[in-house]
Amino acid sequence: MPRVDSRQRSEGRTPAKPPPALHARRPSRMGLFWRRRNRMVWPALGMAVLLGLVLAGASVVHSFRPGNTIATLPERLGFGSGLVVKDIRIEGRDKTPENFLRAALGINKGDKLLAFSLDAARARIEKLTWVQHATVERHLPGTIVVRLEERRPFAVWQNNGKFQLIDRTGEVVVAQDPAKDADAFKTLPLVVGAGAPEAAATLLDDLATLPSLRSRVVAAVRVGERRWNLHLSNGADVLLPEGAEGPAMTKLMELQASEALLDRPLQVVDMRLPDRLVVRPTAAAAAPAGQGGKKPS
Secondary structure, three states: OOOHHHHOOOOOOOOOOOOHHHHOOOHHHHHHHHHHHHHHHHHHHHHHHHHHHHHHHHHHHOOOOOOOOOOOOHHHOOOOOOOOOOOOEEEOOOOOOOOOOOHHHHHOOOOEEOOOOHHHHHHOOOOOOOEEEEEEEEEEOOEEEEEEEEEOOOEEEEEEEEEEEOOHHHHHHHHOOOOHHHHHHHHEEEEEEEOOHHHHHHHHHHOOOOHHHHOEEEEEEEEEEEEEEEEEOOOOOEEEOOHHHHHHHHHHHHHHHHOOHHHOOOEEEEOOOOOEEEEEEOHHHHOOOOHHHHHHH
16 A cells, blocks of 8 residues: 655645744733732622622611611611601500600601611600600601600608609609699508608508508508508507518408407507517506596596
């Protein structure tokens, strides 16, 4: 078989271009640098944009949560700039004067919804006399909701001739005028003396479990800021032991059931001693028989 020269086989074909030199195929140092930078910049830029959107959204939501102050980021970005207060809803108000409440809130219809601090408004409202706790909320698209928990009068406190309503914790609610608010004196117990408000809850809770005794008590008098006397409707005073008022009152009602003790003409029932009961009759009852309670002439 005849041999075919390789030069003959390549006849009629376009000869291939010689490969470029190695130094021509190699990218420059600057090209390599920008390739690496592009691979890093675009993901970083995407993460930055995503993080910014997340923070902006979270800040907007955060600004509408109860008790939070205005979110500065939404304001700077212009979010919510067109939102205005269209309605102010107040819940739980009974004794608090509405004009004082609205003044403490510090915002009116037509004002910007994000243009005030929820925390500052709540703090001002909680300084009002009747308010024990308050929450202030923004509700989209334009409502402010104020919820109040008012102090509940628990007793009337008399001290140095002045009458004041106190709540269960002993905090003064408001000064009380017996002439104008006689109903409070008919329904609320009266405690008297320095230190009475702070200690009243325990005594009055124990007294509430003994309704037959409670109906006889006109006032509970704090003595020396450490113990109580009960002033009864028949004029008698019951001297209770320090720190053991509940058991002493229970014992007193046992004696009332068995001996009708409180129906007797007594001036003082002294229960301060743990092992004995000391009673002092009224002057009329203590007078010798036949004298009718009159002093001898």
